[in-house]
Amino acid sequence: MTLGHHAGYILGAYAFTALVIGGLILHALRDHRARKRELDRLQGEVMDGSGVRS
Template identity: 50%
Template sequence: MTSALGPHAAFILASYAAVVVVLGGLVLSVLLDHRSQKRALAELERRGAGRRSGKEPS
């Protein structure tokens, strides 16, 4: 397979691997931040803070 990529096969494969690692890290970061934000929102709501979007304007 690598012979089909020519003399730069190692660079090409390393580049694809780097992209997979970076994108995986970004997805993981977003998922962890989402969980953190959900926990923070639940804590605020538990303490009595409400959401403005659910109220009628006065």
């Protein structure tokens, strides 16, 4: 397939979309893992009852 002399605009649009959607997915995964780790740690401390990591 030849995209003609507007190839730069077409590929640029797809590249930007891929970048933004990729960023959204990556941020969602990293944010979720970070919150999960944080919650596990806090819940461990609450279960421990002392507020001090054993």
